[in-house]
Amino acid sequence: MENERRIGRREFLERSAAAGVILAVGSSPLLAAGMSSSAGPQRSGGALNGMLYQPPRVSPDGLLLRARQATAEIAPGVHSPIMTWGDGPVGPTIEARTGQRVTIRLENDLGEPTIAHWHGLRPPEAMDGHPRFAVDSGRSYDYDFEVGERAGTYWYHSHAHMRTAPQVYYGLAGLFIVRDDVEGGLGLPSGERELSLVLQDKLQDASGGLAYGVRGHQMMEGFLGDTAFVNGVRYPRVEVDSALYRIRVLAASNARIYRLALSNGAPLVLIGSDGGLLEQPVELPYVDLGTGERADLLVDFSAVPAGTTVRLKSLAFASPARGMGMMGRGMGMIGQQGLPQGAELDILEFVVTRKVREEVRVPRGLAPIERLRRSGADRERVFRFDSMMMNHTINNRAFEMSRVDERVPFGSTEIWRFVNESPFPHPVHMHAAHFQVLSRTGGRGRVLPWEQGWKDTVLVYPGEQVEVISKFNAYRGIFLLHCHNLEHEDMGMMMNFAIE
Numbered sequence: 129m130e131n132e133r134r135i136g137r138r139e140f141l142e143r144s145a146a147a148g149v150i151l152a153v154g155s156s157p158l159l160a161a162g163m164s165s166s167a168g169p170q171r172s173g174g175a176l177n178g179m180l181y182q183p184p185r186v187s188p189d190g191l192l193l194r195a196r197q198a199t200a201e202i203a204p205g206v207h208s209p210i211m212t213w214g215d216g217p218v219g220p221t222i223e224a225r226t227g228q229r230v231t232i233r234l235e236n237d238l239g240e241p242t243i244a245h246w247h248g249l250r251p252p253e254a255m256d257g258h259p260r261f262a263v264d265s266g267r268s269y270d271y272d273f274e275v276g277e278r279a280g281t282y283w284y285h286s287h288a289h290m291r292t293a294p295q296v297y298y299g300l301a302g303l304f305i306v307r308d309d310v311e312g313g314l315g316l317p318s319g320e321r322e323l324s325l326v327l328q329d330k331l332q333d334a335s336g337g338l339a340y341g342v343r344g345h346q347m348m349e350g351f352l353g354d355t356a357f358v359n360g361v362r363y364p365r366v367e368v369d370s371a372l373y374r375i376r377v378l379a380a381s382n383a384r385i386y387r388l389a390l391s392n393g394a395p396l397v398l399i400g401s402d403g404g405l406l407e408q409p410v411e412l413p414y415v416d417l418g419t420g421e422r423a424d425l426l427v428d429f430s431a432v433p434a435g436t437t438v439r440l441k442s443l444a445f446a447s448p449a450r451g452m453g454m455m456g457r458g459m460g461m462i463g464q465q466g467l468p469q470g471a472e473l474d475i476l477e478f479v480v481t482r483k484v485r486e487e488v489r490v491p492r493g494l495a496p497i498e499r500l501r502r503s504g505a506d507r508e509r510v511f512r513f514d515s516m517m518m519n520h521t522i523n524n525r526a527f528e529m530s531r532v533d534e535r536v537p538f539g540s541t542e543i544w545r546f547v548n549e550s551p552f553p554h555p556v557h558m559h560a561a562h563f564q565v566l567s568r569t570g571g572r573g574r575v576l577p578w579e580q581g582w583k584d585t586v587l588v589y590p591g592e593q594v595e596v597i598s599k600f601n602a603y604r605g606i607f608l609l610h611c612h613n614l615e616h617e618d619m620g621m622m623m624n625f626a627i628e
């Protein structure tokens with residue numbers, strides 16, 4: 129039951145050595161970033177936690193991303209092999225304005241093929257980071273396109289076929305933030321009052337290094353770690369003032385679904401989803417995010433006394449996976465190492481350190497959204513997501529690089545129905561177009577409050593059917609529809625469609 133794609137730390141190191149890559153021991157991005165605990169690491173849950181790593185903010189204009197293997201301090205005093213395309217344990221945060229030109233060179237020094245995809249952006253075909261454009265180590269890929277999207281929290285990650293899961297796990301992911309004038313006029317918290325969090329869950333080996341391996345049941349369910357990592361650092365903490373913060377959250381785990389909430393019971397104010405701002409803020413006790421999804425949140429610490437720690441956590445929920453009795457437990461003995469899906473998980477500590485007097489203002493209206501109407505659709509297609517035996521398929525087929533399964537006329541509006549009769553949840557992601565969620569039947573039975581606005585990824589639980597509507601009017605070309613559970617994706621739950 130061993131997966132040939134399983135990669136342990138030892139194998140990782142061997143591959144690195146075989147590829148002639150020198151692990152940059154001592155060049156700790158966290159230390160370089162001033163991580164080394166001037167405030168003193170704190171002990172929590174038996175493990176030391178350090179300060180949140182805040183990636184450098186960079187312009188996409190002439191940016192060089194060099195993918196390579198390195199070593200990073202992933203927790204105070206704990207060094208691990210990582211993959212990086214800057215220096216840090218997650219990529220630099222790219223910040224652009226709508227309409228801005230992007231000129232990025234990806235250099236691959238990783239020792240294996242890779243390619244970068246701009247998740248949520250809709251660039252031309254050759255700029256989209258489809259796995260057929262993956263470059264071998266020693267080569268580079270040049271991107272040149274214009275940001276066409278409204279203000280929002282997008283991201284970028286490796287999309288090398290059959291290597292996406294380990295490459296994203298080891299660090300080849302980062303945020304791509306887009307700003308525009310509509311957002312600029314809202315007076316949202318910015319500068320120090322804006323934080324971005326890339327959430328992942330990971331496992332550490334005996335020496336503390338990151339461990340990745342998919343065995344037994346996780347070949348079906350996807351990789352589940354046992355500890356939260358934020359921006360590449362284990363369960364960190366961040367000091368905040370008693371003020372209103374804008375907090376962008378990206379769920380970048382391989383398979384874990386988060387139910388985000390605050391430990392003090394304060395609500396989360398959702399202002400944006402995958403494709404930017406909603407029309408109005410929504411106050412919610414929690415927000416669910418599947419892998420690939422984003423939430424743009426306002427969090428109010430103004431009533432929290434200085435000296436208080438508030439945890440961002442994932443609340444416990446019933447695992448949507450089915451049939452765990454037979455398979456899960458039996459195979460769990462050899463396969464299950466991480467926390468089960470739906471287990472409670474502490475993610476990060478906000479430490480309120482400074483009392484400030486600031487007027488807290490949540491705008492009442494945000495940004496207009498053009499509604500796509502069911503009556504405006506030209507046709508409907510059905511996609512069945514199946515996980516049987518060790519196969520993950522869409523409409524009974526596993527991914528093939530050059531096979532095109534659907535042809536969509538350029539400029540058309542279509543309803544796509546995602547059907548999940550498999551035992552596992554599938555976060556379904558579409559390239560090249562954004563969608564609006566029209567309906568959900570079965571399972572949770574409704575469109576959830578955090579699924580408003582423009583989306584590019586939607587969670588489909590076992591027994592659910594989710595209808596989304598999109599307009600395919602960005603570019604012609606071959607693009608992907610896939611499950612964003614990274615193990616499912618690597619094992620073939622992905623298909624090409626052509627816009628023509």
Ligand code: C2O
Pocket residue numbers: 245247285287420557559608610612
């Ligand atoms: Cu976030 Cu095709 O990917």
Ligand code: CU
Pocket residue numbers: 245246247248557558559
């Ligand atoms: Cu994408």
Ligand code: CU
Pocket residue numbers: 520552553554555611612613616617621
């Ligand atoms: Cu899936």
